[in-house]
Amino acid sequence: MTSVVRLVRTTDRPSRLTLGRTGEELASEHLRGQGLTVLSRNWRCREGELDVIATDGERLIVCEVKTRSGRRFGAPEEAVTGDKQARIRRLAGRWLATYRVAWCPVRFDVIAIDCPPGAEPRVRHIAGAF
Template identity: 55%
Template sequence: MPNPRAVLGAHGEDVASRYLTERGLVVLDRNWRCRQGELDLVAVDGQTLVVVEVKTRTGVAFGHPAESVTREKLLRLRRLAQLWLAAHRVGWVEVRFDVVSVLVRPGRPVEVEHFPGVY
């Protein structure tokens, strides 16, 4: 039986990917993994490579989803982005770090908030 948290997270990434695509970004990679961790989404916005952390929750009792992205998490995303760039042999490129918050509450429409350039 699938892990409910994993199912919720995958749904949030689907929602975030669709949301960003509808706003003109091109998603290049999803759930890219290496030994050091995982990037949820890697996209392109014009000439800018965008590393996207997706946070999905079913409520705000423990805070807004975006609040769970700590400085340490952003530093890890930066290291992972460098590894992604090296693995894909990408030369110099402007990189932006975004957070997409997805709230999936029973009986309510899904709420998506995009926080571009958080780091």
């Protein structure tokens, strides 16, 4: 994680793309640290994208990652609206169909990451967020 932390500890604000990728890397490292297996990152289909898909061996865990460099637009997790949650649920169904998973329990998590310029990133994992 050292290289990722080094990237976000600069005093300049990273671009949205860089910030998003950094957040997804931090989220993946966090999940692995919790003993989860990351199955996929940035899985895409026509309807959209799932940030991180993981498993704890018993269930599928679909993670929406939100990263912010400041609080100007609120806390990262506040961006996961009801509409966004519905889209993520639909995409998870599409993922299950694509990989022909007949049935498995699914949990939807939010990983909120604050990356203020010049400071250590802060990761908050909200398991079962919706």
